[in-house]
Amino acid sequence: MTQATDTDAQAEQRDAAAQQFIAALPHCRALQMRVEEVSAGVAVLSMPWSEDLVGDPATGVVHGGAVSALMDTCGGAAVLCHPTAPLSTATMDLRIDYMRAAKPRQRITARATCHHVTRSVAFVRAEAFDEDGDGPVAVANGAFTLDRGSSA
Amino acid sequence: MKRPEPIQVVKQRRDAALTALVGGVPYIRFLGISFDRRGDELTGVLNYSDKLIGNPVLPALHGGVTAAFLEVTAIVTLSWSMLWDDLESGALDAEHLTPTTLPRLPKTIDFSVDYLRSGLPRDAYARARLNRSGRRYASVHVEGWQDNRDRLFAQATGHFLMPRRDG
Incomplete structure (x- = not known):
């Protein structure tokens, strides 16, 4: 039913939907998140370093x-970009492994893939990178709920 | 037997240390998290503000805010337990604690959040339990709730790397 490639119109619609999705979320605005790229079941989002986000004052x-x-x-954006077009999603569980400290003053970019969906659950993997290209800063695995409107 | 210290001395020492610990972290301020202290027990308080909202339609707290709140509560509770003995014995001088003279904070190795219901647009509370707190590693469980202590909206487990204690 779903195809690996989709039309330009679909891709455009999805890009616009992703930007709107982020712009509508107050906390994402507070963290200055930006959509870099979306494709079928994949989302790439980034966030700049900011003084406000520092957790270790000794290192920044x-x-x-x-x-x-x-x-x-x-992860939520990747789920909404899935070709089966869910109406909405919520995080059920998310596990993050912190591989190394992100370099201070560098933008952090996350890439999430919705690698499997059932009628009501989406499984997501994500990785986050800083600008160093030294391998991921963190990786995550999550399960998200799927709302498909009238349950078939 | 040694005479007990006056209450003001005890409270001032403990509150000064907690303020130094929490006040030094910009991200804790940014999210509006504060801590209530009863003896050595801490309760994290996520003071509501509109910028914490993830889903404006419901509206609900952002899942990332919930995760961050639970992680902050775990780290502060862990650090606090690490400081407590030195603070009470006088080995650590609470009056002169600053973010730079405080021992380094534990580092998160992994953190797993279980979202049980959506976070309502109001204050939230969290308490951490140190299931295992060793010299190098610690395992911490955190529970978050809003109106009723028994109706958790999220819980989490995390592993942490403890800072080296050799100065």
Whole structure:
């Protein structure tokens, strides 16, 4: 039923929907999140370093919680971009592994993939990178609820 | 037996240390998290503000805010338990604690959040339990609730790397 590729119109519609999705969420605005790229079941979101997000004042490293917020939003966006077009989603569980400290003053970019969906659950994997390209800062695995409107 | 210290001395020492611990972290201020203290027990308080909203339609707290709140509560509770003995014995001088003289904070290794119901647009509370607190690693469970202590809106478990204690 779903195809690996989709039309330009679909892609455009999805880009616009993703930007709107982020712009409508107050906390994402507070963290200055930006949509970099969306495709079928995949979302790439980024967030700039900010003094407000520092968790360790001795080093200026961003708090893990801010990375969680980016990963969570990115995961939700990936679910909404899935070709089966769910109406809405909510996080059921999210586990984050923090591999290393993100470099202070660097933008953090997260890439989430919705790798499997059932009628009511979406499974998501995500990775977050700083600008160093030294491998991921953090990786995440999550399960999200899916609302498909009238339950078939 | 040694005479007990006057209550003001005890409270001032403990509150000064807690303020130094919490006040030094910009992200805790940004989210509007404060801590209530009863003896050595801490309760994290997420003071509501509109910027914490994720879903404006419901409206509901952002899942990332919930995760961050639980993680902050875990880290502060862990640090507080690490400081407590030195603080009470006088090995640590609460009056002169600043973010730079405080021991380093524990680092999160992994954190797993279980979302049980959507976070309502109002204050939230959290308490952490240290299931295991060793010299190098700690395992912490955190519970978050809003109106009723028995109706959790989220819970989490995390592992933390403790800072080296050799100064």
